[in-house]
Amino acid sequence: MSKNLIARRRARALAAACMISVALPATAGLAKEKVKTDQTAQVDVAMDYAVSIPTIDAVGSNLDNAVLADILSGKVVENADALANLDATSITVPEIVIDVSSQSGSTSNQTKLTITGLTLEDVVDGRAAKISLAGVALAEDDAKANFGAMSAANLDIAGILGIYGLVDTAGQTELRTIYTDLVSQGGTIESKEVNCRVGEVTGAQFKARPLKTSLVDMIAVAQAMEEEGDDASPETVGKFLKMYADILTAFETSEVRFNGMACDGFDDEDRAMTFSIAGLTMGGMSPGIYPAISMDGFAINVEDDGSFILDNLTIKQMDLSGTIATLQSAPDVVDEAWFEQNARALIPAMDGLSLSGLDMDIPDPDTAGARIQAKVGAFDLTLASYLNGIPTAVDVSAANIQAEIPAESGDETFDQLRALGITNVDAGFRIAAAWDEASETIAVEEVSVSGVDLASVLLAGTVTNATKDIFAVDPHAAMMASMDLAVRNLDLTVTDAGLSDIILAVVAAEQGADPATLRPVFAGLAQGTVIGMMAGAADAAKLGDAINSFVAGSAKTLMIGIEAKTEPGLGMMDFMAAEDDPTTLLTKVNISAEAK
Structure with a gap:
């Protein structure tokens, strides 16, 4: 199979995944091809998928149901222009079922992803006033997950396609709103080892601009990096660094909140254990600035073994502007000498970190029968004025x-x-x-x-x-x-x-x-x-x-x-x-x- 054909196949699948995952935290899209999961072991995993869409109810749509079905099945690249100009009073898809099968040696696996109640309302020129899902269910051989309703407003479908260079954006360089008012109700994850309850996720706004590297070229660079591994050519590394620097300035978000999760199950030694996070907040991201992330109420408890509790952990904001400037100035051919000369310039300006309420009682891995017991009321590291x-x-x-x-x-x-x-x-x-x-x-x-x-x-x-x-x-x-x-x-x-x-x-x-x-x-x-x-x-x-x-x-x-x-x-x-x-x-x- 030629590299161009592989890239085209991956482009179709990844484009579908990007469209759905940027719009809502759901995903669907896997390429019908063999992929290597471990370069050292050279193990081939054969993967195949099938999409079933029983009915589509489109009211006032300028695209017929056959084209809509193709798009929802993953043929986004082939229909990108049509999708970017979509008009519809409403589009309702009661159910989308994606069956994925994989084979690795003698081991096979079956996964079914079911998306219910997909609805787009008031779509004009590729912009939907609202998009929502009634729920998402994932079932594998020995695990399942169910998530509740998800919704977002002001979804710019054309903007999403433009991010990845799938449609002409007329030279757009500024950030524009991709969606607002994201709400995901959370759900449950169940397996033989652990059961988890996942909380709600909310975010007020997401903005983006078109990337300077098209989706197909991004896939080609990523594939070259994967295939070349530790021996990636200076030319490939140069392309990757330019692409990475561009991505770091292409997005902006409001604060995102996650209402936490709680899990209970058994560890490798069949001891009862619990794991929980009370909540997590990620500050607003802006071009060149990676936001602070604050986690509250982290706790692990293993029966008859030990516990680890942390009231709060905050990773403070990072300024990536110096890193980005260095990446942008990198030559087309980047070798080890360049990395050695610019190692310090690539370090981001991290504001530090802090924690509070640390309480641990765990076995000492170096001394049999001994324990590590400690409490820390508060710790703070603040860094500033980088040179x-x-x-x-x-x-x-x-x-x-x-x-x-x-x-x-x-x-x-x-x-x-x-x-x-x-x-x-x-x-x-x-x-x-x-x-x-x-x-x-x-x-x-x-x-x-x-x-x-x-x-x-x-x-x-x-x-x-x-x-x-x-x-x-x-x-x-x-x-x-x-x-x-x-x-x-x-x-x-x-x-x-x-x-x-x-x-x-x-x-x-x-x-x-x-x-x-x-x-x-x-x-x-x-x-x-x-x-x-x-x-x-x-x-x-x-x-x-x-x-x-x-x-x-x-x-x-x-x-x-x-x-x-x-x-x-x-x-x-x-x-x-x-x-x-x-x-x-x-x-x-x-x-x-x-x-x-």
Whole structure:
């Protein structure tokens, strides 16, 4: 069979599927041909389909029933112009039955898709005031699905055909409305392993423009990519990238809401399980912008095994404009060298992600009999102001990270906490920093760690000599620029929320002493040690007094400020010298301290 014949056959089937799937979330159209499902195994799957349309009731239609039946059976390409100019008071199709059979080796499969109550109303020049389905049913050998009524308004049939280049669009480049007021009532999915109830889907509007690549050419490129696999030719890759960039700017949608789903069944080990999503919202898509997707109420529970619960997960918006510009500028022949040179430019500007209400209790896959149990109240990652594929502003934080400290983990920090009698933690952290191009500085707003009823440590400061080259595409230039970074100032804030009481109680118990009597002893030792280390520096006495108050417990917060005496600040050579002798930094900085 020639490639052109394959492309034509696929074009007919895909065109029918595109028309129905763009108009409503239903699909019908499979080519009568052999397709490869796995390039490595080279397994041929023989597929065939038959469409049955018992009756068509067309009122005031400029197309007869035979042509309408051909279109609904998949012959859209051959009748595209006629369909784009369709006029009808109404067209009602009580039932469309699509029988699909497939054969893979000795395994055969039968699928029946039944579409009931297809109705188009007030169709003028290929635009229908309303399209609706009474329902869709899918039945396979061991599974079935039933979905309720679906409808949409202002369906532009000619516009759908124009998207894929099946009719002349007279040079249209702007987006125009394809349909409005989409409503799908949802339904049920049933099989031997699982039963699901699927909620309603709604969307206010969908817009599109004609693609620059025709449907037949899209199929040809996709087929070439499939056949060539990992060894796709530079010419094929070039065509695919141009096509992909065009698709990313061809559509616009309003917000789409999905009212969730709930499933129950059995896993691979025949254990009862449930799975549910309370709801999902996808923001409006626009050319070059991939919208935020927010999922609520995600839960999995496996009987006698574990559970995973997530109140909300939000994948924030992505700006694809830089990616699109790079794809559009790609040459006709794209090789590995081009990808290496443009790898950073292809990275989309993702705004980040967030989650809340994580609660998991699952088996530890690495340790028999052990479990992973943790809770996270909230987590947020915010990224902004991208330069060469790197965000120059980052804010990542988490709160209420609750977990049991593992015994005999081998981790020194965990072992120390357990030695203090701390077996569970409720912790949080935040890292926030932003680069300013004008001043060539990085403002470190916060680097902090906190533990409920324990302590918190917060560090802030300013990094200088942060030139644009630290984000350079050339790794050598970026490394050299990073070596010139300097620290102008640092502010450290430590808050005791109960950790010192725990430490003193343990130490006092070991020594048979009263914790209250040990505090002033430790405070004096800490004060003397600091003053001694600072070797008579002007700031030594003030810093020693502040530390004494903090350790003694008369102050719960200790604030220490360090500022370089000269510009641009402390550089890499200063810190390297301090590795052998930390006191070398004392003559280069001013230190302030306060306890309260």
